[in-house]
Amino acid sequence: MQNNTAINVEHLSKAFNNQKVVDDVSFTVKKGEVFGLLGPNGDGKTTILRMITTLLKPTTGNITILDHDIKKDSKLARSTFGVTGQYAAVDEDITAKENLLIFSRLNGLSKKESHIRTNELLKEFSLEKGADKSIKEFSGGMRRRLDLAISLITRPEIIFLDEPTTGLDPRTRTQMWDTIRNLVKHGSTVFLTTQYLEEADTLADRVAVIDHGKLIRIGTPDKLKHEIGESKMSLKIIKNNDVLPAAKILQNALNSRPQIINNTITVRFKTTEQIIDGLSQLSTDKIDVSNLKIQEPSLDDVFMILTIGKN
Amino acid sequence: MEIKKSRISTIQNINTMAYRNLLKTLHNPDHLMDVLIQPVMFMILFGYLFGGAIAGGVHAYLPIIVPGILIQTILSAASGSGTQIKEDMETGIFDRFKTLPIAHIAPLAGQLLADILRLVLAIVASLTTGYLMGWRPNVAFGWIIVIILITVFTGWAISWIYAFIGLMAKSATMVESISLMTMLLLSFLSNAFIPINTLPKFLQIIANLNPMTHVITAIRQILATGAFSNTAWIVLIFDLVIVLIFASLTVWAYNRQN
Numbered sequence: 001m002q003n004n005t006a007i008n009v010e011h012l013s014k015a016f017n018n019q020k021v022v023d024d025v026s027f028t029v030k031k032g033e034v035f036g037l038l039g040p041n042g043d044g045k046t047t048i049l050r051m052i053t054t055l056l057k058p059t060t061g062n063i064t065i066l067d068h069d070i071k072k073d074s075k076l077a078r079s080t081f082g083v084t085g086q087y088a089a090v091d092e093d094i095t096a097k098e099n100l101l102i103f104s105r106l107n108g109l110s111k112k113e114s115h116i117r118t119n120e121l122l123k124e125f126s127l128e129k130g131a132d133k134s135i136k137e138f139s140g141g142m143r144r145r146l147d148l149a150i151s152l153i154t155r156p157e158i159i160f161l162d163e164p165t166t167g168l169d170p171r172t173r174t175q176m177w178d179t180i181r182n183l184v185k186h187g188s189t190v191f192l193t194t195q196y197l198e199e200a201d202t203l204a205d206r207v208a209v210i211d212h213g214k215l216i217r218i219g220t221p222d223k224l225k226h227e228i229g230e231s232k233m234s235l236k237i238i239k240n241n242d243v244l245p246a247a248k249i250l251q252n253a254l255n256s257r258p259q260i261i262n263n264t265i266t267v268r269f270k271t272t273e274q275i276i277d278g279l280s281q282l283s284t285d286k287i288d289v290s291n292l293k294i295q296e297p298s299l300d301d302v303f304m305i306l307t308i309g310k311n
Numbered sequence: 312m313e314i315k316k317s318r319i320s321t322i323q324n325i326n327t328m329a330y331r332n333l334l335k336t337l338h339n340p341d342h343l344m345d346v347l348i349q350p351v352m353f354m355i356l357f358g359y360l361f362g363g364a365i366a367g368g369v370h371a372y373l374p375i376i377v378p379g380i381l382i383q384t385i386l387s388a389a390s391g392s393g394t395q396i397k398e399d400m401e402t403g404i405f406d407r408f409k410t411l412p413i414a415h416i417a418p419l420a421g422q423l424l425a426d427i428l429r430l431v432l433a434i435v436a437s438l439t440t441g442y443l444m445g446w447r448p449n450v451a452f453g454w455i456i457v458i459i460l461i462t463v464f465t466g467w468a469i470s471w472i473y474a475f476i477g478l479m480a481k482s483a484t485m486v487e488s489i490s491l492m493t494m495l496l497l498s499f500l501s502n503a504f505i506p507i508n509t510l511p512k513f514l515q516i517i518a519n520l521n522p523m524t525h526v527i528t529a530i531r532q533i534l535a536t537g538a539f540s541n542t543a544w545i546v547l548i549f550d551l552v553i554v555l556i557f558a559s560l561t562v563w564a565y566n567r568q569n
Contacts, residue, residue, distance in 0.1 A: 050406075053410050054409070054410060055406055055409055055410060075412050076412075078410055078411060078412040079412035081410075083407065083410045085403050085406060085407060089402055089403030089404045089406060089407045090404070091331065091335070091402075091404055092402060093334075093335040093338050093339050094331070094334045094335060094338055095338075098331075098334055102327055102330070102331050102334075103411075105323075105324075105327040106324060106327055106328075106408070106411050106413055106417075107411060107412070108412070134338060150407075
């Protein structure tokens with residue numbers, strides 16, 4: 001196996017009561033990349049993550065983490081990663097500092113090392129003020145930060161984030177994204193699940209789209225957008241009489257059926273040449289246009305097309 | 312700072328887990344309410360309410376009721392482990408422990424180790440209340456230690472049963488109701504508060520089948536005679552069997568992956 005492989009998943013399946021939740025999923029995560037597992041709620045993302053992190057036994061399939069087979073070397077495999085769960089599983093009844101200390105000890109740090117590392121992490125995650133407070137008094141953002149800090153105690157090579165920003169307000173979400181980007185800068189491999197396309201788009205180097213337990217597409221967000229999504233152009237025709245002729249010109253030039261709402265024509269296109277071609281014809285025919293807009297495909301479009309069906 | 316992963320033993324992991332449970336208790340002293348307040352309240356209430364009717368006076372009733380309350384209290388204290396384990400499962404913290412490179416048994420063992428402290432507290436609270444009400448066992452102090460040890464061991468064995476229930480039950484609320492129900496049935500359908508021969512025949516059969524009856528009998532015998540009785544040996548063996556069975560079941564249930 002190549003040395004730059006962080007996680008290798010082969011033909012992974014999971015069935016509960018003969019119902020397949022994860023169906024023959026294979027993929028490879030490279031070292032140092034952010035890999036996003038994207039899919040609607042309840043579509044097997046968390047189940048896949050739980051199997052990789054040794055919480056759930058696969059029905060069939062093989063998983064290796066940094067060349068450790070998780071079936072044979074589960075303890076070794078577990079020492080290479082940190083997990084941040086979906087519900088920010090921190091110990092509610094004790095303080096932030098105690099949480100970090102206890103998890104440091106459990107991760108094999110000595111008492112002295114535990115104290116040093118705890119203070120480092122409290123500082124790094126701006127939790128110093130809340131260090132001695134009970135987690136019950138924490139805001140959602142603080143809980144997530146503590147949760148992440150706990151996963152990073154041993155500076156693991158791989159970090160699993162299960163829906164790291166679900167339930168956070170937009171401002172806290174952006175802060176969390178910055179934190180995650182920082183991790184990558186320091187060389188960690190990040191595996192995250194998300195139902196937010198924006199999150200996958202801004203964070204992930206590569207995205208795997210899961211639908212009904214099956215892996216349906218994998219690639220960089222840009223590649224997916226251009227392979228699957230379509231760009232749209234819309235423009236407004238100044239004179240009412242010009243609308244229909246303009247629509248006809250665009251249909252021929254862009255090879256796609258235009259939508260007309262009032263004086264605004266929207267039409268899909270594949271290449272920039274098509275647009276230039278269409279616009280120059282409009283100009284030759286002296287049709288005046290305004291409000292020209294080009295819409296690049298979003299991951300949302302890709303996702304909709306992939307999960308709902310193209311037509 | 313380069314982090315070296317020193318080989319930390321399972322024992323140390325268990326200690327850390329027990330420390331975690333103690334911290335939880337320290338931050339939430341209300342978790343101790345049941346083991347500290349309940350024996351005091353029941354001892355005073357039952358002692359003064361029933362003492363006259365059952366034994367002709369509080370003083371004569373104390374040798375009967377002190378072991379009874381003792382067992383009732385450890386039943387309550389032991390059931391706490393089930394609720395705590397279920398709560399830890401529900402918050403997802405157990406999942407997090409499972410992803411750590413530690414022995415799988417450590418979180419459970421830590422809980423059960425911390426339980427011993429709860430049991431000791433419960434026992435001390437019961438015996439102290441009895442003492443303040445005038446209970447003076449006529450045996451050497453060493454025998455008091457012996458009954459404390461028997462009671463702790465019995466309570467610990469029961470903790471494993473509740474730990475297993477905690478792992479299997481659907482919710483923490485369900486564990487709590489099972490705990491309360493079993494505590495009431497096991498303590499009242501026994502010789503804890505009344506002589507069994509005053510019960511109707513069918514209840515006598517049930518009370519005699521109730522293991523708590525025999526634990527209470529063993530304690531009363533030791534306190535009355537200052538000697539280790541056969542019943543006490545049977546209780547210890549029974550406790551040991553319970554621990555062996557339920558510790559295995561609990562570990563199995565904990566490691567069970569769907």
